[in-house]
Amino acid sequence: MYLGKRAVVIGAGVGGLAAAQALVGSFEHIVLIERDVLPAQAEARPGVPQGRHPHGLLPGCVAALDALFDDFSTKLCDAGAKQSDFGQKLLLEFSAQAALPARQLGIPVVKCSRGLIEWVARRELQRQTSIAKLDGRRVTGIVATPDGNAVAAVRYETPAGAQETIAADLVLDASGRGEPTLEFLRATGREAPEETVMRIDMNYSTAIVEFSPENRPAYDVLRTMPAPPGNTHQGLLLVREDDRFFAGFGARGDDAPPSEWPDLLEFAKTLQTSTIYDVLMHAKPYGKIFRHKFPENRRRHFERYTDWPRGLIVLGDAICRFNPVYGQGMAAAAKEALLLRDLLASRKNEARPLDGLFEALMKAASPVLDNIWTLAAMPDLAFRETHGVRPDNFEDALGFNAMMQQAACVDAGIHKLVVEVMSLLKPGSALREEPVVAKIRQLAAQFDAAKDSLEA
Ligand SMILES: Cc1cc2nc3c(=O)[nH]c(=O)nc-3n(C[C@H](O)[C@H](O)[C@H](O)COP(=O)(O)OP(=O)(O)OC[C@H]3O[C@@H](n4cnc5c(N)ncnc54)[C@H](O)[C@@H]3O)c2cc1C
Known part of the structure; x- marks a missing residue:
C-alpha cells in the first residue's frame, strides 16, 4: 500500500541518496533529480565541491546507512573502503601531552573518499525498480497547489535548456542549500525560516x-x-x-x-x-x-512553522550545516532519512498519511540535531574567531572537556565512551551522567599527577 504515487527528491548528495532509499516501498515512483551528470565511477563532482576534501564516516552515520541500505558498510568495503577498529590504526592527538593510545574498542570504522560513498549508494539505488534518476537537470522551482498549502510538482531545466514539470505528491529537498524550498516559501507567502547562525x-x-x-x-x-x-x-x-x-x-x-x-x-x-x-x-x-x-x-528552524505545506520535506544540509571538522553532516542526513523511513512505515494505514509528515519528522529529528549542534558548538566557541553566545558556565565546560580528553587517554572505558559520543552512537549526555563525571575528574587528576612526576 503506497502513501502516494510519486515522490521527487532534489539532489543526489549523501542526503538525497539516503532519502531516496528511505522512500522505497512508500511511493510507487521515486524520481531523483540532480543538476550534475552523475559519474559512472567513484569520483568528486562539481555539485559537491566539498567532496574533494576528506569525509570521515562516523560510525553513527554508518549505522544509519547500514539500516537503510542493508549492510552498507560491507558493500563499501567490498568496493575498496578500509575498515578497522576505531581504537586501532587511528591516532587522535588532542595535544602534545594527550593522544589516545591504540586500543581495541569494538567499534568498527570505515574509511574512503566521499566519491566512493556516493557511488556505492547510487549503485544500490539502481537496483530499485521504483527509482528513476534524472541527472544533468537543475531544479528551478517547486510548484504549489493553487491554494499554496501543498506541493504539486517540480520544475527543472533539461540539458537542452527547456523547462519541464513533473507532478509529485511529495517533494524532498536535499539540495544542500535548500534554495528550492526557500523560493517555494516566498512564492506561497510564507516567512523565511528562523535561523540559528554561528x-x-x-x-x-x-x-x-x-x-x-x-x-x-x-x-x-x-x-x-x-x-x-x-x-x-x-x-x-x-x-x-x-x-x-x-x-x-x-x-x-x-x-x-x-x-x-x-x-x-x-x-x-x-x-x-x-x-x-x-x-x-x-x-x-x-x-x-x-x-x-x-x-x-547554520540551523534552520523549520519546526517552528505552524502552516507548513503538505508534502514538502527538507533534509540534510538544507536543514542544518555543521562545522565539517567534526565529520557530522552525513550522519545528520542519514539519521534524518532513517527517521523518515520509519515514520512513513508507521503511517501506511492512515487516511491522509502526508498530513503533518514534515512536522513529525522535525519533532523526531530535533533531539538528534540538538545533540550534534552542541557537540560542534562547544569546541568552536573555544576559539576567539567564533561569533556566538558563550554560556555562563563556559570556562567550566571547557575545563571538563580537557579533563575528559585526559581521562580518555588513561582509561579504556572512558576512551570508548568518548568515541561513542563523538561518533554519534550515543548522545553527549552520556558523558554528563554523575558516575561518569566523577570518574573523569578522578582520572584527570591521575593524569596530571603522572605528568608532574615525569616533568619533575
Ligand atoms: C569541506 C567539507 C568537509 C566535510 N567533511 C565531512 C566529513 O568529514 N564527514 C561528514 O559526515 N560530513 C562532512 N561534510 C558535510 C557533508 O558534505 C554534508 O553534510 C553531506 O554531504 C550531506 O549533505 P546533503 O546531501 O544535504 O547536501 P550536498 O552533499 O551538498 O548535496 C546536495 C546535492 O544537490 C544537488 N543540487 C543542488 N541544487 C540543485 C538543484 N537546484 N537541482 C538539482 N540538484 C541540485 C547538488 O549538486 C548536490 O549533488 C563536509 C562538508 C564540507 C564543506
Missing part, C-alpha cells in the same frame, strides 16, 4: 598524497587537533580506497592553509605536534590542492 570562518586546504610502501604511515587516520584559543591550525591524514591519503588542513578567521604543496608542508609544522609533518615529509603530492571556505554553522 560564524566560525573555517578555511580548508586538502592535498591527496601518496607514499612508497616503506614510508606508508602505520595509521589509516592521523588527526592533530588545534589548541584554542590561540592556535587554530589542525591537520588530518585519512586513507582512501586507492591507498592514497587525503592530507587536509584547517585554520580559522583571516588565517588559511596555503594552496601550494611546499607551503602546505611548512604549514604542517605549525600544528601542535610534528606527527603529521614527520609522516608527510616522505609523501608525494598527487594532483591539485583544493581549498574551501566554510563561513558558518
